[in-house]
Amino acid sequence: MSEKVVAMILAGGKGTRLQALTRKTAKPAVSFASKYRIIDFPLSNVANSGINVVGVLIQYESTELDTYIGDGVIWGFNGVKSSINTLSPRQTEEGSNWYEGTADAISKNIDFLDEYDPEYVLILSGDHIYKTRYNDMVKLHEQSKADATISVIEVPMEEASRFGIMNVDKKDRIIEFQEKPKKPASNLASMGVYIFTWKVLRQYLVRDMKSVSSSHDFGKDIIPQMLADKKKLMAYRFSGYWRDVGTLASLHEANMDIALNMGGPNLYDHDDRTKIYTEDNSSVPQYIGPNASIKNSIANQGAVILGSIDRCVISSDVTIEEGAVLTDTVVMKGATIKSGAKIHKAIIGPDVVVDENEEINLDSDKVVLIAK
């Protein structure tokens, strides 16, 4: 069976910078924007692009993610021609095989990709927040007969040194790649979204596996090697909202972008072509109490809000008791904020109980995490 495009989603990382949020949960499975998990965004994007076959590479705390993905029914991958496959490291003749880099994770699943024999492989990260369809990018890749196409986004020049920067010619062919350059020559940052012509990538992966000096990473090893070999790499200019939510601050900020419905990925545009799908729960209806106040916020079903909420993200089965005052705060599933508690600029992890009259982070502008 041959598929034109197979998507591979890298979802195995621990996400150390999210601290206690990822102590027992893989980063892509972390709660986002009241009712979603981070990985819902790339998975919905793939589904909305009409791509039928998806491999999800899992490693760190893989059980929860594996259970969540299940047969893919949430994103519609349970149809007759589609399939979603969680690919965890497996024991083989050579012994056990932990994934040791982004490229290594794909290399160790060459047999999976060979089975579908795709023309192109779309490589995505499981922890990016954006709404898109990859169709135009596939089209550019196909029409330009590229070996690889890398999605890039313009970032402010002064921030460019934090990213992997692509330098391109007039036709957007990539001529140079700089990883976190001190003096960036352009402001086109790689989003970690790649399309490869499978036949070409396969050769590079086989070669990379044999290299002892390689760190087996797309950005550090595969892309530079392809450029050195004068392969045709194209830049696809992405426009719109895109965030890597790898830190507490960026996770908090991306949540706020949605709560304020300004600049973030618009979930309220009623555009069925780019809907984000997620699991549903059988929570009770969301209830706003007689003395409550709620503005500049989003809240999911099952939330009971009796206190005062401004610029907050409230997940399902959260209770905010009377007299509690929350500003700039993300409250994850099942947490309880007792009466009189005051919280500012925080992420409250799942199932946390904040005691009566407790004060958290009131005088700070730095995001604080309260987690179990």
Added chain:
Amino acid sequence: MPVVNALLNLFNSPSLGALTEKRNFGSVTFLGRYGLADVMLSNFSNSGINRIGILVDRYTQSMRNHVQTGKTFINNTKIGGLDIIYDEQGNLKPQLNNDISDLTANISYMEHLFCDYLIVAPSNMLMTFDFRKMLKEHIKSGRSITMMYQHRSDLKKRFLDSNVITLNEDGSVKTIKRNDGEANEGDVSLEIYIFNNQTFIDMVSEQPTVSLKYGIKEMVAHYIKKNKKEVGSYLYDGYLLPIFSLEDYVESSFTLLEYENSRKFFKKNWPIYTTTHDTPPALYGAIAEVKNSFIANGAVINGKVENSIISRDVIVKEDAVIKNSILFTNTVVEKGVKLDYVLTDKKVVVGGNKNNYKGTKKQMLVIKQGQK
């Protein structure tokens, strides 16, 4: 372990005026996110019943659309299932179209039930109830039918088409007759039964020899008169919201806005399931003011909402004021519009030529589906 199946009986469902003009009673929106049928279907599901039939008299499509494949309510979709039982020809002879004629027309469904006990319940008795309690009593009694009843003191106003019963000392039903509305007090049948399956099948096949006009309710009454002490009773003294009219529907909805009542209705570990729609969390804008209300996902609130029930994807624009109202899915309330005791059906746009809409507590102003 005995095999128990259930039938949700939508025959004899009351009219809710404009709300049931073009849809089945069971699929009328409740509390902004459920269909009325979800409550009883979830009771079946939570009681461990894995095969459910829905007896539908009209607007099959709206029920099918609401329950979809039924996987929302079924534990194992291979050994269980949800079937819609509809007699197309039945509508040609409305006077003889009843729940039993529906079953007779679909006799192959009956023949393949292979269960020991059969629960039959309507969708207008809103309650959260574990049928295993009643089943235990039924089996212990050794009788072939058990009828659920409640002691009521509103029989002059409600249950006007229901049967009132008296009991023998051993708990079996002594007399049964239609509520004539003369007395407020009495024990009334909730039209919820447990049958030994063979008794039920015999009753269905016997019906043509008794009267083609008889449905389950009449056949049970007939059975009681014929077989002394063979029908047992089960007292349900829990929280019940019976719906016989639009007035009851509105009153029940608002009753549950009171926290004390909603706690009696929504029980822990007793989820009410419903079909999902992938809607984003409710969004509250900068000038939103919401008090004592249920808000469903997908709603975008920028105005004032008080003592109201807001369904999926409703938009309340700036300076709109909504009080004591129920807004169905996809209602749009334009800027500055004021609603008091208004019920809008789906896809209504309120505003434009008029800014004030007012009903009364006794008589809500109902705006029909799709009106602009």
